[in-house]
Amino acid sequence: MADFAIEARGLTRKFGSVLAVDHVSLDIERAHIYGFLGPNGSGKSTTIRMFCGLLRPTSGTVRVLGHEIPRESEALRTKIGYMTQKFSLWDDLTVLENLRFMAQAFTLEKHRSKQRIDAVMEEFHLRELSGRLAGAMSGGQRQRLALAAATLHEPEMLFLDEPTSAVDPQSRRDFWESLFALASRGTTILVSTHYMDEAERCHRLAILSQGRVVAEGAPEQLMDDLPLQVIEVQAKEIDRARQELHGVPRVKSLAQLGLRLHVLVERGTEDAAGLVREQLTKANIDAKVEATRANLEDVFVAATLREPDDEVKKSAA
Amino acid sequence: MNAIVALFARIKAVAFKELLQLRRDRLTGGMIVGIPLIQILIFGYGINMDVRHIRAGVADAANTSMSRSLVSQLEATQVVHFTHRATNVVELRRMLNAGEISAGLYIPADFERRALGHDRPLAQLLIDGSEPGVEGALRALAMIPLRERPADTAQPQRPLEILTEYNPERRTAVQIVPALIGVILFMTMVIFTAISLVRERERGNLELLITTPVRSVELMVGKLAPYVLVGLIQTTLILVMGTWLFDVPINGHIWQLYVGASLFIGATLAMGLVISTFAQTQFQAMQLGFFTMLPSILLSGFLFPFDGMPRTAQWIAQVLPLTHFNTVVRGVVLRGAQLGDLTPALLKLTAFLVVAVTIAASRFRKRLG
Helix, strand or coil: CCCEEEEEEEEEEEECCEEEEEEEEEEEECCCEEEEECCCCCCHHHHHHHHCCCCCCCEEEEEECCEEECCCHHHHHHHEEEECCCCCCCCCCEHHHHHHHHHHHCCCCHHHHHHHHHHHHHHCCCHHHCCCEHHHCCHHHHHHHHHHHHHCCCCCEEEEECCCCCCCHHHHHHHHHHHHHHHHCCCEEEEEECCHHHHHHCCEEEEEECCEEEEEECHHHHHHCCCEEEEEEEECCHHHHHHHHCCCCCEEEEEEECCEEEEEEECCCCCHHHHHHHHHHHCCCCEEEEEECCCHHHHHHHHHHHHHHHHHHHHHC | CCHHHHHHHHHHHHHHHHHHHHHHCHHHHHHHHHHHHHHHHHHCCCCCCCCCCEEEEEEECCCCHHHHHHHHHHHHCCCEEEEEEECCHHHHHHHHHHCCCCEEEEECCCHHHHHHCCCCCCEEEEEECCCCCHHHHHHHHCCCCECCECCCCCCCCCCEEEEEECCCCCCHHHHHHHHHHHHHHHHHHHHHHHHHHHHHHHCCHHHHHCCCCCCHHHHHHHHHHHHHHHHHHHHHHHHHHHHHHHCCCCCCCHHHHHHHHHHHHHHHHHHHHHHHHHCCCHHHHHHHHHHHHHHHHHHCCCCCCHHHCCHHHHHHHHHCHHHHHHHHHHHHHCCCCCHHHHHHHHHHHHHHHHHHHHHHHHHHHHHHC
16 A cells, blocks of 8 residues: 555535535655645645644545544644744744744754754754844745744654745745755655746646646646647737637637747647647738647646636536 | 643743743833833822712611611612611621621611710711722711701711721722722733734734644643733732832732732633634734723722612623722722632632633634634
8 A cells, every 4th residue: 555645535625605625635645745736715725724634624534644634633743844824933033932932832852952953053044043033034034944943843744835925036946955855855745836837846746726636747747648739829919919819719728928829729639730820820910830848837727727617607507 | 751741841832932022022011010100100199979879788776766767868868878787886897898888887776865965976987998989978978967966056066977997098099009900900911912812813823833732722821821920010019009109008918919819810811812812903902902991990990989880880890800809909908808708709700710711712712623
């Protein structure tokens, strides 16, 4: 039997009549970095909170590190680290005071506490900031502190809820270096994000939309398995090209990237590039059209595409 | 590590963190000492009120138609309302001491003989000098002309002899200062705790805390413990200031006062806790705190005598812990009462504490689920 860090089956959570998480089933391998990619309100945070035992599922089951959640969530507490979306350590405490408090909250023994605080201060470059109030630090520094606090008790699993939303690009790079280092030492990491480049760094990935897992797999595999062909259009009159291609049969979606346009065409369409080129020539638009490899954004767009159709169906019913 | 040791270690961690934050927050720290100092100076000056329906007891040793007529004449003034009957002065004093009555009329056995002469007062009025307003109203009452003693003499004399108990010099500060302990504790305990808990939720700290092994009970106890200390410091401060500046006598046992104060601190902390479960923001917590503070100050008998209030207001006052703490604190500090004499007030405080903790605990848990 494969030993997964997380096994979720049909996990569902309703808030009143709103379905926040809709039958999520997935397995997360140990020592992997697993990504949740999705827009705000897609159910990323709610799912993570159910995994941590902070929210009771309306239905469905989940085992985290072998513990039945939420029944055994107390036993899970010391084995997981959680980094909230918003900085949630104490602004009016210093770096050292915050770390000391967290060590006490996890009841680390004195000796181990001292040793671990030393270790994380070293690892996350906090030593020279040790006397600084958390409230007076930059976004990147706070994030380092938050990760240090979350890993202080050497958890087997880390939950990171949009950890890089208030951080500059350089800090984001450093942060991911730290995550890879942790994973290589055996920590399982679940990270939610709405950045494509971050999602691409994950070992495996689930795309969430309106509470459902709409695509799941390794990023490479997701890009290869895309059930659509991607045609890239380069044109000066990009806006007009976009208008012309809108609503054309077999064209599922259009995504603009600067002066380029990614046109997603149904797989199985013969000579998809020809179809696009024909449309543009008809409209007298001078454009360079060629088939290209799907990127994660295309995967994301394709995966979240089905939703509007459902909306239509629902309102028609 | 043993589970109990771990539990106390976590409570200690939360309490220590709270103290650290309190120490760092200069303004709040200043308020802990500043509020009592300023209030005691402001309220050191008194307010007197016109009072009606003061609860009174009567010990009628004469028990003649003439003495009963005196009682009904006094009752007719509406200043006093004779709710209690006693057989002798000792019993009257006990009622006064326990706060059951604020005045006691003692009619001596030789009442009729006194009425014939002109040199001796007819009867004695025992007054509780620890409550503001009451004492002045009763003093005026003693001056009323009575049928038994027509004002035909050249030198009108008081028909009743007055004996002001517990505050013979009739100083308002003596009445106000002890009660100020309750008011100040109420302000700091309710508002500071409500805010300190709501702040953790508002800033997102709570979301992190509930993923740690710290349980909600540990968090509650750990966060409240430092404020018990703060409350006891404030109590001491007011007592010291009251004695130095206003010569407030401490007639009862000081440890009994601290017992009462601890109970009251518990009740107000629980109230702060309840508020914190309703308020979403620190501003709301502040508003709710003030909302409960105003009736407490107005209706608890701190400034206005309890007996002078309309019936509905008295009912509301019964629910407020400050009302009962005022009874306790005036009893112990001014009347030298024993805790045993004050059992009803202490029981009501305990009941409030139990109810508030129950509400807070059930709501607090829901919040986390």
